[in-house]
Amino acid sequence: MNATTDRKKTALLELLRTPGNILTAFILALGLCITVLRFTKGLAGVTNLNDNYPWGIWISFDLLCGVALAAGGYAATTACHLFGLKDFRTSVRPAVTSAFLGYAFVVLALHYDVGQPWRLVYPIFLSQGTSSVLFEVGLCVFIYLSVLALEWSIAVFERLGWKKARARIVRLTIPLTVLGVILSTMHQSSLGALYLIAPSKMHPLWYSPFIPVFFFVSSIFAGMSMVIFEGSLAHRFLRGQMDEEHIRRGDAVVFGFGKAASITMLGYLLIRLYGVALDDNWRFLPTGYGLWFIAELAGFVALPSFLYALGVREKNTRRIRFAALLTIAGIVLNRFNVSLVAFNWQLAPEEKYFPHWMEIAVSAFIVTLIITAYRLICAYMPILRDDPDFETH
Amino acid sequence: MRRRKFLSLISAGSLGTALAPRTGTAAATISGHPETLGVLHDSALCIGCRKCEAACREVNNLPTPDKYKTPEKPFTDLSVLERKRRTDFQRFTVVNKYRSKDGRTVFRKFQCNHCQEPACASACFVRALVKTPQGPVIYKPDLCVGCRYCMIACPYYVPAYDYGNAGNPLVYKCTMCAPRLARGQAPGCVENCPTDALAFGRRLDLLELARARIAAHPGRYTPRIYGEQEMGGTNWLYLSPVPHEELGQPRLGKIPAPELTSGALGAVAIVAGLWPAFLGGLYCISRRRDKTAEQDAALAAATARETAEAEAQETLRQALAKAEKEKEAAIAREVKKAREEAAREFEEKAAPQAKEESTPPPAGEPSS
Numbered sequence: 219m220n221a222t223t224d225r226k227k228t229a230l231l232e233l234l235r236t237p238g239n240i241l242t243a244f245i246l247a248l249g250l251c252i253t254v255l256r257f258t259k260g261l262a263g264v265t266n267l268n269d270n271y272p273w274g275i276w277i278s279f280d281l282l283c284g285v286a287l288a289a290g291g292y293a294a295t296t297a298c299h300l301f302g303l304k305d306f307r308t309s310v311r312p313a314v315t316s317a318f319l320g321y322a323f324v325v326l327a328l329h330y331d332v333g334q335p336w337r338l339v340y341p342i343f344l345s346q347g348t349s350s351v352l353f354e355v356g357l358c359v360f361i362y363l364s365v366l367a368l369e370w371s372i373a374v375f376e377r378l379g380w381k382k383a384r385a386r387i388v389r390l391t392i393p394l395t396v397l398g399v400i401l402s403t404m405h406q407s408s409l410g411a412l413y414l415i416a417p418s419k420m421h422p423l424w425y426s427p428f429i430p431v432f433f434f435v436s437s438i439f440a441g442m443s444m445v446i447f448e449g450s451l452a453h454r455f456l457r458g459q460m461d462e463e464h465i466r467r468g469d470a471v472v473f474g475f476g477k478a479a480s481i482t483m484l485g486y487l488l489i490r491l492y493g494v495a496l497d498d499n500w501r502f503l504p505t506g507y508g509l510w511f512i513a514e515l516a517g518f519v520a521l522p523s524f525l526y527a528l529g530v531r532e533k534n535t536r537r538i539r540f541a542a543l544l545t546i547a548g549i550v551l552n553r554f555n556v557s558l559v560a561f562n563w564q565l566a567p568e569e570k571y572f573p574h575w576m577e578i579a580v581s582a583f584i585v586t587l588i589i590t591a592y593r594l595i596c597a598y599m600p601i602l603r604d605d606p607d608f609e610t611h
Numbered sequence: 612m613r614r615r616k617f618l619s620l621i622s623a624g625s626l627g628t629a630l631a632p633r634t635g636t637a638a639a640t641i642s643g644h645p646e647t648l649g650v651l652h653d654s655a656l657c658i659g660c661r662k663c664e665a666a667c668r669e670v671n672n673l674p675t676p677d678k679y680k681t682p683e684k685p686f687t688d689l690s691v692l693e694r695k696r697r698t699d700f701q702r703f704t705v706v707n708k709y710r711s712k713d714g715r716t717v718f719r720k721f722q723c724n725h726c727q728e729p730a731c732a733s734a735c736f737v738r739a740l741v742k743t744p745q746g747p748v749i750y751k752p753d754l755c756v757g758c759r760y761c762m763i764a765c766p767y768y769v770p771a772y773d774y775g776n777a778g779n780p781l782v783y784k785c786t787m788c789a790p791r792l793a794r795g796q797a798p799g800c801v802e803n804c805p806t807d808a809l810a811f812g813r814r815l816d817l818l819e820l821a822r823a824r825i826a827a828h829p830g831r832y833t834p835r836i837y838g839e840q841e842m843g844g845t846n847w848l849y850l851s852p853v854p855h856e857e858l859g860q861p862r863l864g865k866i867p868a869p870e871l872t873s874g875a876l877g878a879v880a881i882v883a884g885l886w887p888a889f890l891g892g893l894y895c896i897s898r899r900r901d902k903t904a905e906q907d908a909a910l911a912a913a914t915a916r917e918t919a920e921a922e923a924q925e926t927l928r929q930a931l932a933k934a935e936k937e938k939e940a941a942i943a944r945e946v947k948k949a950r951e952e953a954a955r956e957f958e959e960k961a962a963p964q965a966k967e968e969s970t971p972p973p974a975g976e977p978s979s
Contacts, residue, residue, distance in 0.1 A: 256777075258777055259775075260780060261774040261780065262775035263777075265774070269697060269698070269772060272763055272772060273759065273763060300890050300893055300897065301897055302894075302900065332756050332757045332758050332759075333756070333759070333772065334756055335756075337737075337754075337755070337757075340756055341736040344737070345738045345754050346737075347736040347737050349733045349876070350734050350736040351872050351875060351876065352736040352760045354879060392894060395890075396886065396890050403886060404879055408875065411876075414871045415764045415871050416730070416763060418863050419763075430875045561763075
């Protein structure tokens with residue numbers, strides 16, 4: 219017991235010292251100031267949103283990217299619990315933790331974006347707009363956040379030593395995992411389906427009846443890439459919190475997800491091209507937008523897919539980690555392309571939107587909150603290590 | 612003046628029927644509701660005087676001057692027509708000036724088109740936007756969360772948001788003067804139009820009116836009524852002397868907005884139905900695989916144990932056999948040894964006797 223208490227104490231001290239934490243403190247302080255501005259001056263006080271661009275980077279980044287990149291939760295639980303790939307066991311808890319935090323902070327970010335956040339429960343409890351894709355997104359995110367909270371509570375109960383409560387949740391592992399996949403399939407794809415309603419406003423290369431499928435399939439490899447990426451960060455910065463097995467199994471997770479991501483991305487590339495073929499949009503390729511489209515697919519889908527394959531073949535973890543980073547950048551690029559580049563593409567340049575610096579600062583604030591919360595949780599809870607008092611499940 | 616009379620007759624007649632309580636026909640599908648009201652804007656008659664804008668502000672009690680510092684010129688100033696304007700939270704309608712490809716100046720009024728199957732209402736996740744059977748698409752400010760998805764969805768860029776309001780920001784758009792319609796009045800803009808560029812009435816009558824105008828003046832109009840079919844049709848309709856695209860009206864096709872998303876929403880049931888079966892199956896397969904692997908391992912272990920036992924038995928048997936053999940050999944050896952011993956002794960005994968027989972033993976030596 220003494221050893222762990224000491225470890226916790228040092229972890230806390232470390233948190234208060236490094237230069238990274240000074241930056242963290244600065245971003246958090248700035249974020250709090252802008253929060254005050256946002257809720258006293260309104261959206262106009264801190265954003266460049268306008269009537270042509272009702273959705274800015276708080277939707278593009280915080281919601282669309284946030285949800286896609288939090289897909290690691292269902293990817294890891296499915297691989298481990300449903301497919302029975304025990305190699306992935308050590309990746310489940312970190313992935314569930316970051317997914318839970320990711321979704322929780324997506325919801326927090328939405329409180330900044332919607333005009334009247336105190337009414338966010340209205341669509342669920344008061345007046346259900348069932349014809350709306352956004353209703354489906356909202357409902358699924360709401361339920362899935364609860365599912366993630368339950369999955370994550372196992373670690374909390376271990377920390378608290380509540381054996382009975384923990385056992386009760388552990389028994390629910392399989393139903394919770396299946397429910398998680400259903401809900402994720404629905405809302406990941408629905409985030410893309412949001413844009414189905416506005417074909418006249420979207421560039422044809424990014425508008426397709428298959429956009430929900432594109433969003434769902436890309437969330438699969440986004441989630442796996444995030445597990446790899448977060449794993450590499452944890453190995454570098456949170457090694458002190460990891461036990462022997464988590465360190466040793468790290469590479470198996472990297473290779474397993476690297477291989478799966480490579481194949482999934484190849485399939486994704488093909489269906490994206492199929493989307494172009496289906497609407498016969500080839501004529502748009504030799505335009506500026508077309509080149510940008512090709513850059514997205516070649517540089518941020520085909521290339522990382524290839525690098526993943528190469529890395530797995532050569533057993534080169536560094537190459538796989540680079541591929542993961544490139545994939546994540548590609549997801550961000552795609553979500554921005556759909557929601558800000560392809561959307562309103564026909565508007566004149568002077569009518570276009572560029573985010574206010576305070577919008578960017580709020581997004582940075584949210585990301586920093588997630589990272590800080592993650593570090594604190596790993597310091598105090600059995601996330602990157604097994605609790606010796608409990609059997610693994 | 613005859614035309615004006617004609618129009619007001621349409622208005623009166625349609626209002627009477629539209630506002631009369633009716634049972635049974637309360638539209639299950641709003642599309643094609645025969646009594647639904649609308650307005651026809653005729654760009655060939657519009658002179659860009661902005662009187663509709665002024666009336667709109669007055670009847671909707673929109674603040675003048677602007678609440679949030681956006682400088683707004685008086686309605687008599689027509690220089691604002693030189694730039695492209697859109698609706699915002701204080702302007703539910705604007706008139707824009709366009710120069711057509713053949714060099715003509717054409718004005719087009721711009722406001723909510725009150726779609727028959729509105730994208731905004733279909734997109735609203737809290738049902739704050741509703742299509743009424745009378746025609747107007749109305750907004751319920753008490754429900755609005757402010758997600759602004761209606762603004763994303765609207766193909767005409769109509770709904771606007773009060774971004775500068777922190778306490779009660781809302782979506783704003785033309786209501787087709789729904790409160791005035793309920794009192795039996797025509798929309799403010801229609802009433803204030805000095806040139807009959809705006810005609811108010813039942814949508815079906817307006818379509819007929821528009822067709823009649825096109826037929827009566829074949830050279831004056833482009834032969835198409837904008838809004839008749841666009842994304843399921845709108846309650847506001849447009850006649851223009853030039854192609855509608857030159858007046859900044861988007862080419863939209865006929866598919867109504869709700870149909871664009873209904874496929875994706877319908878897939879929900881498929882996902883919810885198929886995933887548990889599929890994933891459950893996979894889970895069972897992986898469980899079975901684990902179990903089989905376990906059984907195989909157990910079987911292998913048993914076999915190994917048996918083999919080991921058999922081998923041990925065999926070794927033991929061989930060892931025993933070997934021992935037996937060795938024992939036999941040892942006995943044989945011993946027997947042989949004993950025999951040889953006996954033989955030698957015998958020989959040794961026999962030899963002196965033979966000697967004695969051949970050569971007599973020396974005298975005095977005792978015989979044994």
